[in-house]
Amino acid sequence: MSTVTIIYAGLFYIATLLLVAGLAYKIFDYSRTPAPLKIPTTPAPTTQTGVVYRMAKEVVLFESLFKSNKWIWVFGWLFHFGLLLVLLRHLRYFTEPVWFWVNIVQPFGKYASIMMVVGLIGLLARRFLVDRVRYISTPSDYLMLVLIIVIGASGMLMTFVAHTDIVALKTFFMGLMYFDVQPVPQDPILLVHLALVALLMLIFPISKLLHAPGVFFSPTRNQADNPRENRHVAAWAARLDQKN
Amino acid sequence: MAAAEFDIPEIKDYIEVPKLREGVMAHAKTFLAPKPVQDFMGYPHELADNWKESALEKMGDLLGKYRSLKVFLDACVHCGACTDKCHYYLGTSDPKNMPVARQDLMRQVYRRYFTTAGKLFPKLVGAKDLTKEVLDDWYNYYHQCSECRRCSVFCPYGIDTAEITMAGREILNHVGMGQKYSNEILGKVQKIGNNLGLPGPALLDTLEGLEEDIEADTGVAVKLPIDVKGAEVLLVTPSADFFSEPHVESLIGYAKVFHAAGISWTLSTHASEAGNFGLFNGNYETMRKVAMRIRDAALELGVKRIVVGECGHAWRVAYSFWNTLTGIGYGADDPFSIELQKQLDPNYPQPQHICELTNDLIQSGRIKVDPSLNDDLIVTYHDSCNVARASRMGTEPGGQFTIPRELIKSVVNNFHNMADDTIYESTFCCGGGGGLLTDDLMEVRVKGALPRVTALNNVVKEHKVNFMATICAICKAQFTKVLPKYGFDMSMVGGVHQLVSKAIKLD
Amino acid sequence: MPMVNIAGKDYEVDEEGYLIDLSQWNEDIAKYMAVEEKVELTEGHWEVVNFLREYYAEYQIAPAVRVLTKAIGKKLGPDKGNNKYLYELFPYGPAKQACKIAGLPKPTGCI
Numbered sequence: 001m002s003t004v005t006i007i008y009a010g011l012f013y014i015a016t017l018l019l020v021a022g023l024a025y026k027i028f029d030y031s032r033t034p035a036p037l038k039i040p041t042t043p044a045p046t047t048q049t050g051v052v053y054r055m056a057k058e059v060v061l062f063e064s065l066f067k068s069n070k071w072i073w074v075f076g077w078l079f080h081f082g083l084l085l086v087l088l089r090h091l092r093y094f095t096e097p098v099w100f101w102v103n104i105v106q107p108f109g110k111y112a113s114i115m116m117v118v119g120l121i122g123l124l125a126r127r128f129l130v131d132r133v134r135y136i137s138t139p140s141d142y143l144m145l146v147l148i149i150v151i152g153a154s155g156m157l158m159t160f161v162a163h164t165d166i167v168a169l170k171t172f173f174m175g176l177m178y179f180d181v182q183p184v185p186q187d188p189i190l191l192v193h194l195a196l197v198a199l200l201m202l203i204f205p206i207s208k209l210l211h212a213p214g215v216f217f218s219p220t221r222n223q224a225d226n227p228r229e230n231r232h233v234a235a236w237a238a239r240l241d242q243k244n
Numbered sequence: 245m246a247a248a249e250f251d252i253p254e255i256k257d258y259i260e261v262p263k264l265r266e267g268v269m270a271h272a273k274t275f276l277a278p279k280p281v282q283d284f285m286g287y288p289h290e291l292a293d294n295w296k297e298s299a300l301e302k303m304g305d306l307l308g309k310y311r312s313l314k315v316f317l318d319a320c321v322h323c324g325a326c327t328d329k330c331h332y333y334l335g336t337s338d339p340k341n342m343p344v345a346r347q348d349l350m351r352q353v354y355r356r357y358f359t360t361a362g363k364l365f366p367k368l369v370g371a372k373d374l375t376k377e378v379l380d381d382w383y384n385y386y387h388q389c390s391e392c393r394r395c396s397v398f399c400p401y402g403i404d405t406a407e408i409t410m411a412g413r414e415i416l417n418h419v420g421m422g423q424k425y426s427n428e429i430l431g432k433v434q435k436i437g438n439n440l441g442l443p444g445p446a447l448l449d450t451l452e453g454l455e456e457d458i459e460a461d462t463g464v465a466v467k468l469p470i471d472v473k474g475a476e477v478l479l480v481t482p483s484a485d486f487f488s489e490p491h492v493e494s495l496i497g498y499a500k501v502f503h504a505a506g507i508s509w510t511l512s513t514h515a516s517e518a519g520n521f522g523l524f525n526g527n528y529e530t531m532r533k534v535a536m537r538i539r540d541a542a543l544e545l546g547v548k549r550i551v552v553g554e555c556g557h558a559w560r561v562a563y564s565f566w567n568t569l570t571g572i573g574y575g576a577d578d579p580f581s582i583e584l585q586k587q588l589d590p591n592y593p594q595p596q597h598i599c600e601l602t603n604d605l606i607q608s609g610r611i612k613v614d615p616s617l618n619d620d621l622i623v624t625y626h627d628s629c630n631v632a633r634a635s636r637m638g639t640e641p642g643g644q645f646t647i648p649r650e651l652i653k654s655v656v657n658n659f660h661n662m663a664d665d666t667i668y669e670s671t672f673c674c675g676g677g678g679g680l681l682t683d684d685l686m687e688v689r690v691k692g693a694l695p696r697v698t699a700l701n702n703v704v705k706e707h708k709v710n711f712m713a714t715i716c717a718i719c720k721a722q723f724t725k726v727l728p729k730y731g732f733d734m735s736m737v738g739g740v741h742q743l744v745s746k747a748i749k750l751d
Numbered sequence: 752m753p754m755v756n757i758a759g760k761d762y763e764v765d766e767e768g769y770l771i772d773l774s775q776w777n778e779d780i781a782k783y784m785a786v787e788e789k790v791e792l793t794e795g796h797w798e799v800v801n802f803l804r805e806y807y808a809e810y811q812i813a814p815a816v817r818v819l820t821k822a823i824g825k826k827l828g829p830d831k832g833n834n835k836y837l838y839e840l841f842p843y844g845p846a847k848q849a850c851k852i853a854g855l856p857k858p859t860g861c862i
Contacts, residue, residue, distance in 0.1 A: 026318075030311060033307075033308060033309075033310070033311040033314050034310075034311060035310070035312060036310065036528060036568070037528075037564065037565055037568060038564045038565065038568065039312060039407070039564070039634070041393060041397055041402055041404065041669075042633055042634060042635060042636055042641065042644065043636065043641035043642040043644070043669060044641060045641060058400070058402075062400055064325075064397065064398055064400050064402065065323070065325055065398075065400040067397065067398055068325040068326070068329070068398035068399075068400075069324070069325050069328075069398075072323050076323065076400075123323075130324065131263060131264050132261075132264060132324060132327035132328065132342060133322070133324035135264055135266075135339045135342075135345065136327065136342065136344050136345055136348065137322055138322070138368070138370030139367065139368050139370075140361075140369045141321075143368070203361070206360045207361060207369075208318070208319070208320060208322070210318040210319060211318075211319040211320070211400075211401055214318050214401055215400070215402070217315045218312075218316070218319065218402040218403070219311060220396050220402035221401075225641060227565070227567050227568065227573065228563065228567060228573045228574060228593050228594060228595070229573070229574050229575050230567075230573075230575040231567045231568060231571065231573060231575050231577075231578075232567070233578075234309075237528060237532075237568070238578075240529065241580040241581075242580075278752075425859060428859060429859060429860060438860070439860035439861065440812070440858060440859075440862065441811075441812055441858075441860075442812050443810060443812060445809075446810035446811070446812050446814075449810065449818070450814075450815050450817075450818060453815075453817065453821060454817070457817070457821075482860075482861050486815060487815040487816070487858070487860070487862055488815070488816060488861075488862040489817070489834060491862075492815070492816075492817055519860075519861060555861070681861060683767065684766070684767070717861035718861045720861075721861050721862050725844075
């Protein structure tokens with residue numbers, strides 16, 4: 001087995017482990033931290049079903065962002081929806097036989113990469129062009145966008161220009177999944193693509209990418225507006241009642 | 245007044261997003277609370293040698309107690325959606341008044357001390373050590389936020405800067421940098437019973453005077469009862485309603501409504517204040533202590549209903565938090581809450597807003613009004629931030645917008661809304677909320693009022709609006725002080741019940 | 752706390768120049784505060800200042816605006832018992848400016 005294969009196999013095991021463990025810890029941490037007060041941004045749904053609907057609109061349509069700024073919404077939505085299709089398309093490297101619906105999504109996913117990169121370039125351009133956004137941007141904000149753009153661009157290069165050996169690639173990933181490491185195809189573009197994906201997985205749980213799980217725990221969005229009807233008390237706050 | 249001179253912004257045709265000008269509001273520093281005030285609150289009054297450790301320890305404590313803080317500090321992606329949403333940014337153009345930048349003042353410290361990335365690569369992720377300069381920035385800019393939540397409407401993750409500001413103020417208090425205005429008031433409300441420090445005898449004298457005025461004016465003996473055991477309704481209203489113009493006019497309005505409907509009611513000397521500045525400070529226990537006065541008064545007087553007067557942040561605390569803090573509400577199964585809840589009349593929401601009460605009475609015909617008595621007025625309505633984005637009225641989401649408007653329209657004939665993106669959930673704060681209603685922040689207040697004044701100016705030009713109704717004591721005080729700076733008459737602002745008061749039939 | 756020297760004596764005041772110890776008040780202080788506030792004291796001003804001090808002595812708080820206007824109206828005639836007259840006397844607001852001259856603490860709250 002080549003050194004490159006060992007490095008990439010190790011990299012993906014570590015990246016996956018840290019991604020899963022890191023996210024699991026964060027989700028555990030968010031869920032154990034109490035929300036002592038009812039703070040939904042109103043008008044808010046009065047029932048749990050309503051909350052699910054509100055959250056769905058937020059996650060699928062970026063409703064609040066739509067209200068806020070149409071440019072960020074367009075670029076942000078193109079990027080995220082493109083990314084979703086691209087990710088679904090990538091499932092074919094991890095399933096055997098490939099799930100039927102992945103085959104349906106697959107051709108769309110191919111072109112979704114364009115949506116994704118266009119969205120990302122738009123978001124990056126805003127960081128340079130809008131003085132307010134420039135002011136709040138940290139180096140990591142730029143680098144994160146660049147990282148994902150390079151991942152997307154390298155992927156597109158392999159899809160549209162210089163095809164890589166996807167059969168061998170699938171063998172490599174299926175091998176990783178069944179702990180039977182197979183050689184990674186030694187295509188430089190692919191190796192760049194994979195290395196950057198692993199890097200993204202590594203930084204996910206310690207970066208602003210935590211917005212993905214975070215949105216579901218946001219009390220202004222996930223609480224029902226029913227404080228007069230139901231008494232809502234956190235454990236640490238309930239102890240105060242006992243003193244009276 | 246030795247207050248610094250500053251330019252009054254020019255009103256444009258529409259609300260402009262300014263180019264940013266760094267540091268232009270860095271000088272705006274509200275007075276620090278002196279020793280006696282901090283002593284009473286149990287806070288130090290100056291920085292100790294270990295202030296930094298103490299601040300970080302408090303921050304860790306809050307991160308463990310408030311999911312909002314933890315999630316909001318993690319989730320922001322710096323997308324910029326909020327950058328043009330804060331009235332203080334729009335009015336001052338200081339970039340640290342952009343919600344995300346205000347949050348980042350704390351987020352940079354959070355990243356440095358509480359996250360892996362910030363511990364390893366501080367420069368890369370914009371993490372910063374907690375220095376005295378950073379702490380001073382906290383003090384200045386966490387007192388240029390009115391906790392109005394407008395940014396939270398537009399954030400894709402619902403990040404509410406108010407939560408960060410509250411945590412910031414809590415940490416500042418903890419290390420000895422309290423704000424004089426808010427903390428002095430929190431002392432008075434706990435020692436005397438209201439924010440103004442109006443002692444019982446003065447309150448009685450004031451109410452008697454008002455009864456004389458109403459009778460002289462209408463010929464009807466409308467009463468303003470206080471500390472009456474066994475009354476049906478306990479009315480809790482901001483103490484400014486006893487003291488200031490135009491606030492008093494709404495108090496007279498409530499009294500007339502109760503009189504006309506034949507509902508027995510009472511005020512309470514012990515709970516002669518609806519406002520709860522514990523909200524602004526972000527300290528749960530302080531907010532709870534202040535709210536407990538209402539519970540105590542309700543139990544003491546044996547009332548069946550609790551109604552809240554025109555006060556924006558008080559309605560947030562009452563509607564959203566009273567049940568949690570004091571058991572005023574429904575649905576509890578603990579002895580602490582049941583003691584009170586079994587006393588309350590289940591036919592009414594608890595607590596109930598005075599607009600809900602009056603509107604029900606008018607719509608059901610139990611009180612009669614003549615809107616033509618307000619024909620000299622062309623009215624618009626300013627949605628107060630805490631009512632709009634942190635509470636509800638009625639049974640449907642959005643009742644906090646429709647009920648006050650329905651009520652206004654039943655007592656006036658001429659009504660026009662301001663521009664859509666400045667009302668309802670997008671309403672602009674008056675500029676004086678959240679503990680900023682103090683003379684030492686006048687520049688912040690005047691400039692922060694610019695977006696609202698711009699929208700008002702447009703309906704004045706287009707529809708000849710001459711009265712802006714609102715249901716918040718802070719809004720009323722802020723506008724009476726600030727509107728004249730923009731060339732408007734101070735008497736063009738007043739309460740919704742000031743309009744009710746003029747239109748109601750009293751026989 | 753800052754100090755001011757008035758007619759050869761030092762007095763403690765707060766950041767906005769309000770007298771800390773109300774019992775120290777005298778007419779020299781009132782005159783000094785009035786100059787600070789750019790108010791020229793007339794008979795009308797003194798009526799207000801004296802009423803504020805009497806009311807404060809009884810109730811430990813400045814009177815509500817309405818109580819003040821009514822009292823002034825009774826003393827000086829109904830044409831003067833209104834907000835407008837008080838604002839003519841004390842343009843920055845009777846509650847705050849007149850209190851300062853009368854040596855009363857500044858009323859604060861949602862006002």
